[in-house]
Amino acid sequence: MNRDCALRVDCPMPQRLIDRALARGARLNSIHLSGPRSMVIRCDPASAKVVLGLCERFSIPVRVLRLGGSSALRAFVRRRRTLLVGLAVCLALSAAFLSRVWRIEAGFSGEAAEYGDAAALEKALRRAGIAPGMPRDGFDPGQLTQYLQGELGNCSYVGVRVQGVCLYVEAVPEVPAPPVYDVDAARDLVSDRDGIVVRAVARSGELCVKPGDAVRRGQLLIRGEEKRTKEETRPIAALGEVVVRAWCTGEATLPLSAVVQRQTGRASFEARLSGPFIDWPLTEGAPFDSQIVETSHLPIGGLFLPLEIVRTVRRETRAVPEEIDRAALKARLSALACADAAQKLCLRESRDYEMTDRWVNYAHEGNELRATAIIEIRADAAVTREVLQGG
Amino acid sequence: MKTNTPSKHRRVRSGLPALEWVRDATGRCARVTAMGMGSVLVENHTGIADISDCRIRLNTRSGPLCVTGTALSLRDVRPGALIIRGGIRLIELPCEGGEAPDEP
Numbered sequence: 001m002n003r004d005c006a007l008r009v010d011c012p013m014p015q016r017l018i019d020r021a022l023a024r025g026a027r028l029n030s031i032h033l034s035g036p037r038s039m040v041i042r043c044d045p046a047s048a049k050v051v052l053g054l055c056e057r058f059s060i061p062v063r064v065l066r067l068g069g070s071s072a073l074r075a076f077v078r079r080r081r082t083l084l085v086g087l088a089v090c091l092a093l094s095a096a097f098l099s100r101v102w103r104i105e106a107g108f109s110g111e112a113a114e115y116g117d118a119a120a121l122e123k124a125l126r127r128a129g130i131a132p133g134m135p136r137d138g139f140d141p142g143q144l145t146q147y148l149q150g151e152l153g154n155c156s157y158v159g160v161r162v163q164g165v166c167l168y169v170e171a172v173p174e175v176p177a178p179p180v181y182d183v184d185a186a187r188d189l190v191s192d193r194d195g196i197v198v199r200a201v202a203r204s205g206e207l208c209v210k211p212g213d214a215v216r217r218g219q220l221l222i223r224g225e226e227k228r229t230k231e232e233t234r235p236i237a238a239l240g241e242v243v244v245r246a247w248c249t250g251e252a253t254l255p256l257s258a259v260v261q262r263q264t265g266r267a268s269f270e271a272r273l274s275g276p277f278i279d280w281p282l283t284e285g286a287p288f289d290s291q292i293v294e295t296s297h298l299p300i301g302g303l304f305l306p307l308e309i310v311r312t313v314r315r316e317t318r319a320v321p322e323e324i325d326r327a328a329l330k331a332r333l334s335a336l337a338c339a340d341a342a343q344k345l346c347l348r349e350s351r352d353y354e355m356t357d358r359w360v361n362y363a364h365e366g367n368e369l370r371a372t373a374i375i376e377i378r379a380d381a382a383v384t385r386e387v388l389q390g391g
Numbered sequence: 392m393k394t395n396t397p398s399k400h401r402r403v404r405s406g407l408p409a410l411e412w413v414r415d416a417t418g419r420c421a422r423v424t425a426m427g428m429g430s431v432l433v434e435n436h437t438g439i440a441d442i443s444d445c446r447i448r449l450n451t452r453s454g455p456l457c458v459t460g461t462a463l464s465l466r467d468v469r470p471g472a473l474i475i476r477g478g479i480r481l482i483e484l485p486c487e488g489g490e491a492p493d494e495p
Contacts, residue, residue: 015439018468028468033444 004029005048006065007041009055014039017054026050045069102132102165110156110172117152121171124151136162186235189222189382191215195244198378205238215244221382244381245356248348250341250373252333257367259319261290266316275307282309288316329369334360337373345375353379421451423482430466431458431475431482447475454485 011017018031026047032040041051045068055062067075077084106125108116128147130139141160148158148171157172183204197213206223209215224238268285294313301307337360357376362369424432433449433456440455441448447463449456463477 015442018442018465019438022468022470029466031442031465031468033442033464036443039442 004042004066005045005068005071007043007048007051008034008038008063008065009041009051010038010061011055012037017051017058017060020054021047021051024050024054040065045071098165099136100165101130101134101136101162101167104130104132104167104169106169106171108171108173110175112173112175115154115176116171116173120152121148121169124148125169127151130167136165181237181239183237185237186224187237187384187386188220188224189238189240189242190385190388191217191219191221191242191244191381192383192388193217193244193246193379193381195246195381197242198245199243200240201242202238202240204236205240207240209242215242215381218388240382241380242382243378245376245378246381248341248345248375248377250337250339250344250375251370252336252340252373253365253368253370254329254333254336255324255368256329256364257321257323259321261292261317262320263292264316264318268314270312270314272310273307274310275301278307285312285314287314290317290319291315292317330362330371333362333369333371334373337371338375341373341375345377349377349379351379353377419452421449421453421456421485423456423484425479425482429476429479431479432472433458433475434472436471436473444477449473451485455483456485457481457483459483 009017014031014033014037018028021028026043028041028043028047028051030042032042034040041048043051048064048068052062052064054060066072104125106118106121108114108118108121124147128139128144128151130144141162144160145158148160148169149155152158152171154174155171156174157170159168159170161168161170189205194216195214197209197211197215199211200207200209200221202222204224204226206225208220208223215221221242222238222240225233225235228234266288268287269283270285271282273280273282291314294315296311296313298309298311299307300309338358341358355375355377359374361372361374363372364370419435421436422432422434424434426432436449436451436456438450439447440450442465444463445459445461447458447465449458458475458479459481461478461480463475463479466474466476
């Protein structure tokens with residue numbers, strides 16, 4: 001920053017003024033004579049103050065061309081005082097904005113995030129007085145965490161974090177407990193379908209099948225008993241899984257040939273003059289037993305005379321049986337049979353299963369082609385008798 | 392009988408040229424240093440007698456010192472020293488035995 005000051009002095013005897021200023025300790029950087037009685041003095045702010053004091057004392061006209069140092073800073077601030085006010089207002093508004101919470105993000109995480117009740121969390125936050133626009137120091141995150149844990153109940157962790165103008169609430173729902181079996185409640189596990197055993201594991205009870213065995217629906221798979229002594233057994237709840245290979249079939253049938261109407265080449269033509277109050281036949285044509293009729297209207301009078309010739313063409317047809325393309329028929333049958341099998345599978349299977357294979361067999365039945373789609377699955381077939389009887 | 396000869400009024404030169412530095416060291420005599428063609432440094436002046444853009448007259452203990460030229464200006468004006476800048480045409484030095492003018 002240039003700290004020099006520039007003064008224009010109109011003085012009849014400039015040498016006297018310069019000598020007096022020097023005697024008072026001023027240091028003048030340059031003196032330019034712009035006229036016989038006028039000069040421009042450039043000096044530091046302290047010397048400018050001395051020169052200005054002398055000019056005021058002796059009533060010498062002086063004009064400040066440029067100020068430097070703190071005086072220049074004061075003048076700049078005086079000129080830009082509205083800018084300072086604006087900055088102060090901006091700072092105040094920014095401080096007011098940043099001192100509040102404007103965005104609240106609440107959500108669930110963890111393995112059981114899908115069990116979280118978002119509506120209950122939102123309701124609990126509303127009851128705690130948490131809303132956008134509230135002061136950042138208007139709540140205690142620790143207390144809010146405890147309050148939310150008490151309100152939600154089934155959360156293993158609740159975290160509350162304030163970052164900037166955002167409030168993040170993270171809740172981790174509890175993982176639901178697995179089903180508990182009463183070992184003393186005696187029961188057997190039987191097969192709920194026909195199939196071939198692929199894998200058999202008994203966690204409690206006696207396994208009655210082994211891999212490779214064919215089982216029927218209702219057949220005992222794991223007997224619910226264990227040996228207490230060599231001769232004595234006691235009933236327990238059978239536990240385990242028996243994975244069987246089972247099949248689901250779907251069928252579809254379509255004819256091998258189709259009847260299509262073919263034109264024989266014979267045709268008859270008929271025409272008549274038609275109007276609002278007139279219907280006058282011009283030519284007659286005989287109809288056929290099986291025919292295609294084409295009718296065309298030919299206007300002859302225009303808008304003011306709405307007359308037209310109605311021309312009817314009858315073309316004789318004959319029903320001819322034709323073979324359907326075998327590849328297209330098989331493709332259509334395959335799609336229909338697979339869709340039927342998949343629908344049956346969806347209706348029958350309520351437990352998890354793994355689809356391992358799928359194929360389609362075709363068979364001729366008279367003039368029809370039958371497609372049988374077979375879907376092979378692997379699923380746990382061990383269920384209790386109650387489940388089997390209940391459906 | 393001895394007669395006064397002109398040799399008696401003749402100024403005596405110092406025998407030791409090094410003693411010339413003593414006068415400089417005392418700082419009472421004006422010193423004018425021309426720097427190039429456009430600057431003149433004047434030291435040990437006693438004040439500004441007259442100032443205009445074509446002539447600047449300074450007081451010294453030996454007499455007035457006048458610098459004539461065009462577009463003259465003063466730089467680095469300090470008590471007892473200043474620099475004259477501009478198109479300098481003539482520097483008139485005070486005579487050695489001249490009287491000092493009155494202080495302003």
